[in-house]
Amino acid sequence: MSDRPFEIREDLRAIPAYRAPQADAAIRLNTNESPWPPPKEFAAELAQRLRSIDLNRYPDREARALREGLGARHGWPMSGTWAANGSNEIIQTLLLTFGGPGRSVLLFEPTYAMHSHIAHVTLATVVRKDIPEPWTLDVTTVYSAVSFDPPALTFICSPNNPTGNAHPLSVVEAALEAGPGLVVVDEAYGEFGGESARALLDKYERLVVIRSFSKSWRLAGARIGYMLAHPWLIDAIQVARLPYHLSALTQAAGEVALKHAQVVLDGVAEIVAERDRLSKELERVPGVEVFHSDANFILFRTPVDGSSLWKQLADNGVLVRDFSQVIPRALRVTVGTGNQNADFVETLRSVLAHGA
Ligand SMILES: *Cc1c(COP(=O)(O)O)cnc(C)c1O
Numbered sequence: 001m002s003d004r005p006f007e008i009r010e011d012l013r014a015i016p017a018y019r020a021p022q023a024d025a026a027i028r029l030n031t032n033e034s035p036w037p038p039p040k041e042f043a044a045e046l047a048q049r050l051r052s053i054d055l056n057r058y059p060d061r062e063a064r065a066l067r068e069g070l071g072a073r074h075g076w077p078m079s080g081t082w083a084a085n086g087s088n089e090i091i092q093t094l095l096l097t098f099g100g101p102g103r104s105v106l107l108f109e110p111t112y113a114m115h116s117h118i119a120h121v122t123l124a125t126v127v128r129k130d131i132p133e134p135w136t137l138d139v140t141t142v143y144s145a146v147s148f149d150p151p152a153l154t155f156i157c158s159p160n161n162p163t164g165n166a167h168p169l170s171v172v173e174a175a176l177e178a179g180p181g182l183v184v185v186d187e188a189y190g191e192f193g194g195e196s197a198r199a200l201l202d203k204y205e206r207l208v209v210i211r212s213f214s215k216s217w218r219l220a221g222a223r224i225g226y227m228l229a230h231p232w233l234i235d236a237i238q239v240a241r242l243p244y245h246l247s248a249l250t251q252a253a254g255e256v257a258l259k260h261a262q263v264v265l266d267g268v269a270e271i272v273a274e275r276d277r278l279s280k281e282l283e284r285v286p287g288v289e290v291f292h293s294d295a296n297f298i299l300f301r302t303p304v305d306g307s308s309l310w311k312q313l314a315d316n317g318v319l320v321r322d323f324s325q326v327i328p329r330a331l332r333v334t335v336g337t338g339n340q341n342a343d344f345v346e347t348l349r350s351v352l353a354h355g356a
Contacts, residue, residue, distance in 0.1 A: 015120060018113070026317035027343055029334040032161070032189075032297050034218035034271070036337070039263045042256060049252045059248035066251045069258035070226050074198055079231040083246055083254060087188055087212040087225025092118050094153065094208065094227075096240035098182055099124035103152035106145060108137055110326050112161045112186060119153075127151060134291060135163040137171040143178045150179030157186040159194050162323050162332045164293030166194025176204045182233075184208045188225075191216035191268050192275070193294030198228060205230045213257060215296055216268050222253040271296050275335045281345045287352060299323065301330045302352060312351045318344050 007013070020031055037043075063083050071078040084090045095118050099105055104125040107115050119126045129145045131137060137156065146154055154175045158167040175183045185197040187209055197209045213224035227234075257264050275293055282290045282300055289301040302309060306324020310331060313320055321332040333344060 011123075012121065015117065018117065020321065021319065023314065023319060025314065025319040027336065027340050028319045029336050029340065029344060030319045030321045030332075031220070032215055032295075032334045033220045034215065034267060034296075035335075035340060036218060036267055038218045038257070039260065039266075042260045042264055045260070046253055046256045049256055050249065053248045053252060055248065057248075058244045059246060059251055061244050063246050063251050063254075066246075066254045066258070067226075069255055070228075073258060073261065074228055076198070076201065076228050077231065080201075080234060081226060081228055082234045082237065083224060083226040083251075084241070085223040085225070085246060085250065086214060087186070087210045087227075088114055088118070089245070090210050090225050090227045091115065091184075091186070092122065093237050093241050094182070094184060095119055095122045095124060097237045098152050104149070106151035106154040108142075108145075108156065110135065110160075110163060110323075111155070111157045112188075115155045115157070115186070124152070134165065135160065136165055137167045139170050139174040142171045143174040146175050146178035146181075150181055152181045154179070154181060154183045155186060156183065157188075158197075159187075159189040159192065159293070159295040161189065161295065161297070162299055162321070162326070162330075164291055164295050164297060164299050164332075166294040169195050169197060169200060172197050172200060172207070173204075176200075176207060180206075182206050182208060184210065186210045188212040189215055189295035189297075191265065192272055192296050201228060201230070205232065208233065213254065216271075217257055217264055218267065219253065219257060219264075222250060222257075224250060224254045224257075271335050274338060274341060277338075278333075278335055278341045278345070281341070282348075285345065285349050285352065288348070297332050297334045299327070299330055299332050301327070304329065304352065304355075306331055309351065313344075313347060316347045316351065318347045320344070 066083050067078045067081040070081045101123045104127050105119040106127045108131050109128045116126045190196050209228045214220040279290050287303045291299045306329045310322035323330045323332050
C-alpha cells in the first residue's frame with residue numbers, strides 16, 4: 001500500500017493530510033484569503049523594520065511587543081494573550097497541553113477540518129456532534145452534548161467554516177456552564193461578522209478566543225494567529241510550545257500590522273458588502289441554493305455533482321472549494337474582488353446551463 005521506506009504511526013495511516021489545491025488559476029477563490037495585498041504603508045514600514053532585526057540573535061521568546069499590541073487592541077492584559085505561527089499552531093498547542101491520550105475533544109460538525117485533524121494527531125478522542133441544516137447551534141444542543149460526557153475541550157467555530165454562519169454567544173456560555181473543560185471559540189472570521197466571545201472573557205476562566213491574521217488582516221503569507229484567555233491558561237500552554245517558536249520576522253510583521261490596523265483592515269467593510277452582493281447574485285442562478293454567511297466566503301449547493309462541478313469551474317479558471325464530501329453537492333466560494341465575483345458567477349451560470 002505504501003512505498004515509504006519506513007511506516008508512519010499506524011493511527012495516522014488512514015487520515016489524509018491537509019491538501020487544499022494550490023493550483024495556478026486565473027481566479028482563486030478557494031482558501032478564504034483576502035483578494036488584496038496589505039497596503040503600501042504596511043509593506044514600506046515592514047521592509048524598514050526587517051533591515052534592523054538582529055537575525056543572529058534568537059527572537060523575543062515571549063513576543064512581548066506583539067502581545068502588548070494585541071492586548072491593547074482587545075482591551076485585555078498582555079499576559080492573557082499568546083501569538084503563534086497561524087491560529088493552527090494555537091489550536092495545536094492547546095490540544096497538546098489540554099487534550100492528548102485519554103481526553104476527549106467535542107466538535108460540532110460540519111466545521112473546520114483542522115480541529116478534528118489536529119486532535120487526532122495529538123491522540124485525543126474526537127467526539128463529533130452533527131448539527132442539522134442550517135447549522136446554527138442552540139443552547140440545548142450544546143448544553144446536552146457537553147454535559148452528557150464532559151470533554152476536555154469543546155470547539156465552537158464562529159463564524160463557522162465551511163457553513164458561514166455565526167453562532168450566538170449564548171451557546172458559548174452554555175458550553176462553559178455545562179462542563180468543567182475548556183471552551184475554544186475559533187474566530188478566524190470574527191472581523192467579518194458575528195458577536196465576539198471576547199465579551200465573555202471577564203466572566204469565564206476556561207474560555208479561549210482564537211483569532212487569525214490570515215483572513216481579514218490580509219496576511220495569510222505571514223502566518224500569524226493569536227489567542228485571548230486568562231493568564232493562567234497562557235502560562236499553562238508554555239509547556240508544549242517550542243522555544244522561540246515565533247520568528248523575529250513574523251513578530252515584526254504582526255507589530256507593524258497592528259500599528260497600521262486601520263488601513264490593513266479597511267478592506268473588511270468592502271468584503272462584507274461584496275459578500276452580500278455575491279449572495280444575491282448567486283441566488284439568481286437557476287438551481288443554486290445559497291446559505292447565509294457572516295464570513296468572507298459563501299457556501300452554496302447546486303443540483304449537480306459537486307466534484308464534477310468543481311472540476312468544470314477549475315477547467316474554466318475558477319478555483320473554489322469542493323465540500324461535497326461533507327455536505328452533498330455543496331461548494332464554498334471565497335469573496336473576492338467585484339470583478340472576480342462577477343466572473344465566478346458568470347462561469348458558474350454557464351457551466352450549470354450547459355450541464356456539469
Ligand atoms: C482559515 C482558518 C484558520 C486560520 O488558520 P491560520 O493558521 O491562522 O492561517 C483557523 N480557523 C478556521 C476556522 C479557519 O477557517
